[in-house]
Amino acid sequence: MNVRTTTLSNGMTVVTETMQHLESAVLGVWVRSGSRNENPDEHGIAHLLEHMAFKGTRRRTARQIAEEIENVGGEVNAATSTETTSYHARVLKDDVPLAIDILADILTSSTFDAGELEREKNVILQEIGAANDTPDDVVFDRFAEAAYRDQTIGRPILGTPTTVKSFTPDQLRGYLKCHYTGDRIVVVAAGAVDHDQFVKMVEDAFGDMIAPTNAALPELTEARYTGGEYREMRDLMDAQVLIGFEGRAYQARDFYASQVLANILGGGMSSRLFQEVREKRGLCYSVYAFHWGFSDTGMFGIHAATGQEDLGSLMPVIFDELSKVADHVDVSEINRSRAQTRAALLMSQESPSARASQIARQMLLFGRPVSNAELMERLDAITPDRLTDLAGRLFFETPLTVSAVGPVTPLMDGDTMKAALSGSRRMQTAAE
Template sequence: MNVESTRLANGLTVVTDTMPGIESVAIGVWVRSGSRNEGEAEHGVAHLLEHMAFKGTRKRTARRIAEEIENVGGEMNASTSTETTAYYARVLKDDVPLAVDILADILTESLFDEEELAREQNVILQEIGAASDTPDDIVYDHFAETAFRGQTIGRPILGTPETVLSFTPAQLRRYLETHYTADRLIVVAAGAVDHDDLVEQVEQRFRSLAPMPANTPDLTPAVYTGGDFRHERELMDAQVLIGFEGRPYHARDFYASQVLANILGGGMSSRLFQEVRELRGLCYSIYAFHWGFSDSGIFGIHAATGSKDLPILVPVILDELRKATGDIDQSEIERSRAQIRAALLMSQESPAARAGQVARQMLLYGRPISNDELMDRLENITPGRLTDLAGRLFFDTTPTFASIGPLEGLMDFDAVSGTLSTGTTATAAAG
């Protein structure tokens, strides 16, 4: 890694990852603020602000923003997550100054015109409607809401139709001034980029950013609750999510949780895929995942199946979780490490992926982490450590259950909880 980092006088950090032999640059601004930073009356404002940043500034119309970047063959986009928001561009190396200028313009000079706001609110209402019509998407929203009941960390990022329509230009400006301060922003570029040149450009264009707000609201700590959500709908398939309290990024077991998720449901050779899909044919899709946040996490399994296989699906999954608490083979760990290493190295052939990876590391750890260090963290993971982790993950906390579709025959939540708390064989209980 050819990573350099500079912290400007106003607190903004500039990081570059130079990649010899390519002609393009991926550059972006990552903000340490997402949907979780919203107040009670601000549900959806972070995502709306991300949209509105492209809708006109003091010197550029929305159309001009799009035309200027596309006139040089570049592209721009943005995304909002639970704890961060990102604005990024991909351009040829000679066009980096233009990308910096546009990114600075949309983040420091946006107008938030009322007519543009009304149009974009309508766009997001359509986005919310589309998500509601997509069961394999909306089930994740219900899953997060159930895992963290009544908390901003569990709320859907898009907001609700009522909250989205309630926002005014003044509210957008207030959120921007509170959360988009220099101490919360990181500019990252990867590819054919010169560090000193980029620092000079960023220092010139982002100098108007306030170092930090006068009064930043404290982030409410996440409290995992777990629970049950079921929505009976006339669909061809049922979407089922089973989850448990995961580990935050800084926890010792974070990387072990990633490896365990890989072993259980990270590919075609994983335990759940082989047992549930290949040997039993109980579903057409199944995988495991681990989401880490700054102070909590979720370990989950998602499966999609027809109604006739639903009664036995969850018991078989629970039995595989129970087996993981007693026996994990070293060969499974080695395979998981190889998958993680290959994914890491393959992603680093892309400037956009490298910029995103460095940005996340800077936001979470305050420094870039080398590939060797990442792999070293995986070297200390043993079968005994994983079986111990599995026992604590699956049997020491209330599960989270979310399902949508034809749910007749789906295992009762109390039965799921009882099976996990006692460690009994679920398939035998299901008959």
Template sequence: MGVEVSRLSNGLTVATETLPSIESVALGAWVKSGARNERDDEHGMAHLLEHMAFKGTKRRSAFQIASEIENVGGEINAATSVETTSFYARVLSNDVPLAVDILSDILQESEFDPDELDREQNVILQEIGAAHDTPDDIVFDRFTETAFRHQTLGRSILGTPETVKSFTSKQLHDFMERQYGAERMVVVAAGDIRHDDFVREVEKRLGGFRTKADATAPQYAQYVGGDFRENRDLMDAQIVLGFEGRAYHVRDFYASQVLSMILGGGMSSRLFQEVREKRGLCYSVYAFHWGFSDTGIFGVHAATGQADLADLVPVIIRELARAGQDIQQDELDRARAQYRAGLIMSGESPASRASQIARQLLLFGRPIPKEELMERLSALTTDRLTDLSSRLFSTKPTLTAVGPVGALVPYEAVLDALPGTEPAARRLAV
């Protein structure tokens, strides 16, 4: 049947997709508001709000929220990203009305009890401490902070101990009222669901939700790049090397996704074969591309011991430069197959499918048919990917490293070694 979409009178978008042979339903509410929508004095509030979602409403205590959903064998959770916040559940099809009622209760009647707030603030302080003690987490926090310096897009979603402890119940209510409006929200269900029935349930409980929010658009992101190194007494070093990527809406977004697979998307990828298998310079290496609404970032993460650190980045740079000169058809075909398989496999999971539909509705205003995505992938050519590589890896790099990083090549040498500086490239050659 495909995806069916309706819009309520208050502007709320409701979408469903019936998945054959599935007896459960994944459903949730997604809000176009995340960490980058916070003001300077609200750093970490979107994440705290997610934590507080299940801590009690005017009709239910925290225990009642948990027990009611678990009494029917269901589960409920929430998540915060840079640009969205989601509240979602998974239940058997007969229990969809209960799940919709609980989610709508959370969105409209949350109490944010001060005692519950104090406890949850302490939980997040522990989470912040745990992240700081995990090098492969903290290196990515420093990576985005360096790439988008002094911007909300670059800040850690968790916030800081100082900001998190400062928040009050009133501030949480004010943030929710300012950010959450029906026109900025979608409610999606996937699985054993009938569209008309689901729309009626949502209309009954969220049809009166405020239409507009007072939120202003987040600051337009500007990629900056730069260098960050934190020397720690650890067994290995965590390295992330990145460049300005592509936003969701631009022509090169899907090409960038495929390029990341060619370079570091599996055991057959260039970086894995050259850096790990042939040279043994690290125990982990992969490439990634993150898209946002107005920008993106392309990166390579590697973890290695101190002895191999000096050789690691030069080899990675050489592979990135080589992508701007030659990409083989069989590499493109393999990456396309990986992407296609990932889409199909994720579509077999109700939760993944509901999340994908919600993301497309928030970003593009419509669900993107799988056939359309396949057409975009089919249109990619090796010439287009080499051209993209040469442009992508000519932007100012972002290099972050945590661990015993004393032997890491200087940032200036990385700048010189990128395409267009032959002498320095020879100096870094391995």
């Protein structure tokens, strides 16, 4: 692993992976601050700030930012998540200095012009409206809200029309000053880049970003998984349904085991849910399992999209599969999941975008790059007994979360689901 790390005097961490065979590089700035870090009156400000960063600086207009990067054939983008915000660019190797200059400019010299702010608020209001018109967006947003009731970790990243309309340029400046400090930032580059040269460019561009004591930062409340239920009747052709349980945090012992369990249950066409629910019974056109990790919690979920007439038959079949995986996991299933993970890791080595994002996540979560060999060692330690024990604890000892949107009248309520799931477990145990 050709990864090098340097910490600057202002607290920023700079990491590179040189990929000699490439003519391009992906570089970005990852900030340990996302929607979860917002105060109650700041809901949506992290996402709005990400948008406003491209709307003009003291040196460049919004149009000049776009034109300068595209004049050299590059691209620039950004994203806000629950716990991080990222700004990244892809350029040819000779244009890395330009990309660094633009990223530093938008993060240290944005003007937050009032006129631009009002226009961008309108854009985000349209984005919120579009998300509310998209059932598979709504079902996931409400899923998180039900799982983490009345907590910032469960709120939609976009904010609400009321909060978005309320923000001022001074609020944006205050949030930026409070959260975008050197000790909370990782700058990563992968591809055709020289580490020492890149460090010098970052140091020159971001030298004014000082790491303060962070005394003004709001205290991050530990996540508390509650479970809960949300359902919304809509006149649609299909129903979007999510059921979930408390998962594992990134640092937890069972994090990677949870990822493997999700893969075995519903991670591909050979997975149990896909084969039993879709292929054998034809009860839905889409079904999969997933595991989300956060810094101090996680969520294990199953998503299905199906017609109203199949809802009544769908859930008992899913519950049976959850009971079965808590009873038995075959070594061949674990080996298949390991092979899929190994292939994904090796394929990511061929993509500078994938590597930059992967390294940034590892630095923010673990404080160091994690080698593929170390990841595979962790996967190799996973046994069938460990997975069945984990499944039993996940599915039968944590509160259930249910989210459903569409023609969901035939869907049993959360308490009935929990009872049906427990009954399925008892039947499976009795059959042993």
